Amino acid sequence: MGSSTSDKVFDALETFRIELPSWGFANTGTRFGKFIQPAAATTTEEKFSDSGQVHLLTGVCPTVALHVLWDCPEGVQSTDDIKRFAGRYGVAPGSINPNLFQDQEYKYGSFGNPDESVRQRAMRHTKDSIEIARRLNSRDISFWFADGSNYPGTANIRQRKQWFMEGLKIAHQQLSPDQRMLVEYKPFEPAFYHTDIADWGMALVLARAAGQQAKVLVDTGHHYAAQNIEQIVAWLLSENMLGGFHFNDRRYADDDLTMGSIDPYQVFRIFHEIHFFEWETGQHADIAYMVDQSHNLKGKIEAMIQTVTMAQQLFAKAALVDMKKLATAQKNCNLVEAESALQDAFATDVRPAIQEWRESKGLPKDPMEAFRQSGYLERITKERSVKNSHNVSSYA
Numbered sequence: 505m506g507s508s509t510s511d512k513v514f515d516a517l518e519t520f521r522i523e524l525p526s527w528g529f530a531n532t533g534t535r536f537g538k539f540i541q542p543a544a545a546t547t548t549e550e551k552f553s554d555s556g557q558v559h560l561l562t563g564v565c566p567t568v569a570l571h572v573l574w575d576c577p578e579g580v581q582s583t584d585d586i587k588r589f590a591g592r593y594g595v596a597p598g599s600i601n602p603n604l605f606q607d608q609e610y611k612y613g614s615f616g617n618p619d620e621s622v623r624q625r626a627m628r629h630t631k632d633s634i635e636i637a638r639r640l641n642s643r644d645i646s647f648w649f650a651d652g653s654n655y656p657g658t659a660n661i662r663q664r665k666q667w668f669m670e671g672l673k674i675a676h677q678q679l680s681p682d683q684r685m686l687v688e689y690k691p692f693e694p695a696f697y698h699t700d701i702a703d704w705g706m707a708l709v710l711a712r713a714a715g716q717q718a719k720v721l722v723d724t725g726h727h728y729a730a731q732n733i734e735q736i737v738a739w740l741l742s743e744n745m746l747g748g749f750h751f752n753d754r755r756y757a758d759d760d761l762t763m764g765s766i767d768p769y770q771v772f773r774i775f776h777e778i779h780f781f782e783w784e785t786g787q788h789a790d791i792a793y794m795v796d797q798s799h800n801l802k803g804k805i806e807a808m809i810q811t812v813t814m815a816q817q818l819f820a821k822a823a824l825v826d827m828k829k830l831a832t833a834q835k836n837c838n839l840v841e842a843e844s845a846l847q848d849a850f851a852t853d854v855r856p857a858i859q860e861w862r863e864s865k866g867l868p869k870d871p872m873e874a875f876r877q878s879g880y881l882e883r884i885t886k887e888r889s890v891k892n893s894h895n896v897s898s899y900a
């Protein structure tokens with residue numbers, strides 16, 4: 505492999521970090537049931553232990569995203585425990601996700617609920633979540649709202665938009681200067697007629713109105729199949745409104761499958777738009793790369809290792825695009841030349857260079873093999889199987 509290629513791969517991997525979701529280690533399922541795994545994590549400490557294992561083996565996922573109701577059983581009072589877990593397992597608490605969709609009170613919405621007392625309840629949970637982030641030195645508070653309706657005429661869409669404007673403004677006022685709020689959009693599910701924050705444009709309008717520290721979060725599973733996600737990414741970069749990603753993959757809807765398992769070229773095209781933006785503008789894109797997946801069938805830790813190593817591969821491949829050649833071809837409308845600049849990079853096998861980079865960092869060449877040899881899975885299976893056999897932790 506040309507020296508410049510492995511240099512480019514090394515440079516790309518040097519800064520690439522991706523955050524793991526605590527809920528990716530827990531027993532999750534679909535509305536048609538969940539398949540309990542004896543080794544699954546049910547406690548916050550176990551989720552830190554498992555994400556710590558993945559970081560130990562890959563070296564590139566130093567933070568774990570937390571979902572307040574699932575990981576902070578005592579709310580703000582849980583932060584001391586979480587700091588202890590972070591110290592013990594070598595991963596820091598990452599983005600804090602308020603949960604404004606699980607409680608019965610949110611049947612008709614949270615920030616968009618016609619009942620003011622429910623909107624106030626949602627704001628109290630939001631303020632607690634921002635306080636939890638402050639105490640854990642977490643920079644990002646990541647908002648996703650299930651709010652919407654199931655039948656035409658049942659919701660005043662403009663009124664609900666106004667309540668979201670007001671709610672997100674108040675939330676923004678609670679932020680410390682170094683904190684950010686990320687607004688995640690989703691076209692449908694669990695609402696099946698309208699969702700209040702359904703696409704990137706709605707999220708951008710609300711984030712911009714909330715304040716300077718509000719950005720848009722792109723969950724790759726939250727798009728109609730025909731949507732051009734990398735164009736949305738290019739626009740958000742151009743508007744300086746891209747705050748982060750929830751990576752996963754899908755064949756149909758928000759399937760939350762492992763990243764790059766269905767359409768790796770999709771993720772490559774997204775990473776390309778980011779590298780191209782940074783090359784052309786000289787700016788560093790301040791983006792939180794995060795995973796948001798649920799592993800119903802695959803072993804959860806293996807699925808996470810697969811995801812992290814796939815993310816490294818696709819980020820490194822995208823760093824190989826010859827930007828000069830591409831820009832010239834674009835300017836001259838030399839279509840084949842331009843397209844092949846991406847295809848040549850995507851076709852490059854970067855795995856040998858990635859293994860070299862891992863060795864240069866004292867990391868195992870093959871994290872998956874190292875995990876299988878570690879005995880970690882056997883140990884946690886013994887420790888957790890009894891508890892898991894009669895403890896069905898809720899997800900959906």
Ligand code: LRH
Pocket residue numbers: 527601648688690723750758796
């Ligand atoms: C909603 C979503 C959101 C999370 C949840 C676990 O579909 O993507 O980011 O809160 O999944």
Ligand code: MN
Pocket residue numbers: 648688723750796
């Ligand atoms: Mn998500």
